[in-house]
Amino acid sequence: MKIAFFVNAFPMMSEAFIVNSAAALIDEGHSVDIFGVGNVAPSGLSVNAVEGHNLDCRTVNMQWPKSTVGRLANLPIPLSRIARNHGFAAIGRLRPDIYRRSLGDLTAVYQASAFKGSGEYDILHCQFATLAECVIKHRKAGFLKGNIVVNFRGYDITEAVAAIGPDVYDHVWPEASGFVANCEYFRKRAIAIGCPDDRIEMIGSGIRLENFPFEPAGRRETDTIRFLMVGRLIERKGMHIALRALAEFTNRSGSKIAVDIVGDGVMRPQLEALASELGLADQVTFHGARTHSEIADFIRISDIFLAPSMTSSSGGQDAPVNTLKEAMAIGRPVVGTYHGGIPELVIEGETGALAAEGDSASLCAAIDRLITTRASWPDMVQRGREKVENMFALDKCTNDLIRHYETCLS
Template structure:
């Protein structure tokens, strides 16, 4: 049977429904799935427990553990034993070590750990930062299968996580025949600018479960236009501009309500802004909510507002999965034209795009959506538009990739 290794730091992770969908797709394509992780999260707290157990993915988990001895002499002795054990692969080991920037006994243990995966057919890595040491193990000739790396956003902007410099960080990854996947043409362009050749690059969006996120007929009545936005309380999400838009609309005499779902370091700043503008009755910070709660609040809302903006280093939102979940629930979208957002909905058909930081544009288009007929028609078109991002459609694209390999 063909074998595929999925590399993901945490599993099962609530925000990575798409990874689980890829695993199921690979299984359907005839692959035996192995999941390499650093941290195991609770199955009981996951919304996917039933699916994980159904496919027996709980039995396919391997922890990245090099089993390095704490005692210095035992560590040296075992490293020497590993060298003897891999004598037939000494050329590959030497090349692997030569591709490292500096020598460490850890790399010998690392080589030994990854050798168990050498004959896998495919290695599918989630996030560019997790591509190490696969990139140089592949280049050294130890890993024989095809390497796929899915980038998701922060992993393409340097310094990554605020401290990883671009000193040839992806040099080895972008060489050879490794397949690099971006979620939008915007992110693909960023990756291309880092040195990835076009022949190695493909765009596959992150999909949304359109059978889970659906419109509801039980929406509660309200005399206000109900706006909602979902995203961590972080500068890149631009929640302060959503607050400013609500303030301007209220000052025009409209009745409006904004729910903000998410948590983060920006909470105090947003709370102060809401208080200073006396919008406590109009804007509610709901904090972090699980997927079921997010779906409920989307279904009870009228318009999805997404005010993501660029950071000082130029980093922008690369796709915006929340806009897809909102469309699946039948909501029109009003958003800043930032990063890859424009690829998730159709401007003028099921939502409106505004220039980054243009709050007046947000206000003008939200005013249009006070007209119920326009709002309902756009919401219907949202449900149609989102089908191309459905898990079924995205699974088909991944099935084609896995079968090609």
């Protein structure tokens, strides 16, 4: 199959699943091109580039001036590219009845100038549902051809719906051949706002398990309990709740703790101040953004991985986050929350412990519950590894995706 991925930009540090999926499809004999249509700069790879796949040569990141004046001043450039790639008459395809506001702000012109030849693919995979609108328009105008598949991953099925309304994707339902959600929770949310239930499947974001071999922690010589949190430092990740829970845990139990926080974001100053306010300044270390291999190293030196995700004030929610999968794959006990897709992976008492989202007392109790059952950790982490293998092994997710593509083509 000839497949096109549509993303905001490629590669992005937080989107290793795009790299993994593209490389795995190529390994299965398919062709993959990647189009970054979001007018943002790529932030780089958080995983080592897969040898032999030449993903950089298969990628076009579309960027254009941010200002209206700049877009107008540079307009001859994309128009000449369209004429060169498709013939002068193709400029007439940029019709107001197709593109509407994206023609008014010239976004459509700059995007269309990046498509070469017939633009014909078997599958046009919108990796985020918010990108489906522009792909539909370019297909209607004849710059792209193929069956559209739309992915729901988080922001697109939570915050976008909260901000715009449940009818935000009404124009997408009849245009796409298939839909994918990366957890069952998001699949049900999509159906609830109108997605045809016979055309959407739950297919997880696969991880390369060979990069996260199962290495359960041995007995440690120190009595300090080392906790790890990984993710963007934003409200939805709930790290401010976790810091309060950890402060309560140390005050109640008297346990010595060390906390590693890997990631960066707008809440870093607030979190640093909170750690100091709670008397945890000497126990908490902020490491900033790190690569996947470095994150794996942090997991290996940790005792417990925390995934305290919560619904943000703007309605944002998470699927089972990739770093949670990775921690369970390596063999670390985990504490998650009853939030989004996390309970599909973390099963209370079986593969980890769960707390109410946004509730520091409940999270403290879950941490305490996990630690008091330390004798059961070997069985728990083994079940956690098996859960990740069954749900998120890259070869399984890739085969599921290929079958979904084939269904769309038929």
